[in-house]
Amino acid sequence: MSNKSASSPARTVVAAVVFALAAAAVAVVVPSREIAVVFAILLLTVFLFAFEVVGVDVAAVSVMVLLGLVSAFSGPLGLAQPLVPSSELFRGFSSNAVISIIAVMIIGAGLDKTGLMGRLAGTILKVAGRTEARVIPAISGTVGFISSFMQNVGAAALFLPVVSRISARTGLP
Numbered sequence: 323m324s325n326k327s328a329s330s331p332a333r334t335v336v337a338a339v340v341f342a343l344a345a346a347a348v349a350v351v352v353p354s355r356e357i358a359v360v361f362a363i364l365l366l367t368v369f370l371f372a373f374e375v376v377g378v379d380v381a382a383v384s385v386m387v388l389l390g391l392v393s394a395f396s397g398p399l400g401l402a403q404p405l406v407p408s409s410e411l412f413r414g415f416s417s418n419a420v421i422s423i424i425a426v427m428i429i430g431a432g433l434d435k436t437g438l439m440g441r442l443a444g445t446i447l448k449v450a451g452r453t454e455a456r457v458i459p460a461i462s463g464t465v466g467f468i469s470s471f472m473q474n475v476g477a478a479a480l481f482l483p484v485v486s487r488i489s490a491r492t493g494l495p
Contacts, residue, residue, distance in 0.1 A: 334373050341369045356401055359392060426476040434483035443487035452492045
């Protein structure tokens with residue numbers, strides 16, 4: 323076990339204490355209980371994302387559910403009104419863009435598992451070489467070509483595994 327992974331739980335606990343103290347300090351200063359609760363949830367979200375206590379996807383869904391629970395129990399928690407109306411909580415999932423990005427990321431993960439994206443990354447590296455000045459235009463051109471057939475954001479999401487593999491192979495950030 324390396325020193326980094328051995329000290330990680332201690333750093334996580336220290337960070338959790340610091341975030342909890344910050345939330346408590348803000349709760350004393352803010353003008354309303356609603357603002358204090360929102361700020362505490364925001365601090366929790368930043369903590370979960372920054373220290374990856376759980377996966378980023380689990381953290382995002384958990385915070386969304388937490389917002390819904392806090393809104394549902396706003397009366398017993400002493401809040402004047404719900405933080406988010408229940409009709410608005412999952413409204414983002416009715417957007418075509420959100421659903422298409424989720425679908426393209428699932429398709430991209432499937433293509434990555436088949437090895438196709440690894441081969442595509444290898445082909446791009448063969449053609450472009452390993453320098454940043456040549457890799458970026460090659461990736462941009464490939465994604466640009468794919469964008470002529472699908473949404474730009476979807477094409478970018480589809481190529482995330484390719485870019486990740488190229489970065490790992492070349493050491494480029």
